[in-house]
Amino acid sequence: MLFKVEMTVRLPATMPVAEAEALKTTEREVAQGLMRQGRWRHLWRVAGRYANVSIFDVDSVEQLHQLLSGLPLFPYMDIDVAPLCRHPSSIRDDDR
Numbered sequence: 001m002l003f004k005v006e007m008t009v010r011l012p013a014t015m016p017v018a019e020a021e022a023l024k025t026t027e028r029e030v031a032q033g034l035m036r037q038g039r040w041r042h043l044w045r046v047a048g049r050y051a052n053v054s055i056f057d058v059d060s061v062e063q064l065h066q067l068l069s070g071l072p073l074f075p076y077m078d079i080d081v082a083p084l085c086r087h088p089s090s091i092r093d094d095d096r
């Protein structure tokens with residue numbers, strides 16, 4: 001199951017820089033692990049915003065929730081999720 005996920009990061013202005021940098025480092029490690037597993041298929045920065053648009057490939061909505069809620073930045077993100085299905089005009093055969 002594919003999902004478009006938009007994450008907007010809202011770190012508190014009062015958070016110490018070292019704490020914020022540690023969170024971002026851990027977030028990168030977790031994200032890259034999920035990418036290697038094929039769960040986090042795409043990660044794009046939204047230009048001009050501290051936000052990303054991502055594509056997740058998961059077995060269930062529950063699994064998606066588990067992955068998202070396990071992200072180190074989860075407490076500091078607004079997250080919008082949209083389910084995706086194949087577009088009838090797509091010529092790609094690798095989208096499920």
Ligand SMILES: O=C(O)CC1=CCC(=O)O1
Pocket residue numbers: 007009027028029031043050051052073
């Ligand atoms: O910077 C972001 O958009 C949040 C984030 C997601 C994966 C990652 O490494 O950072």
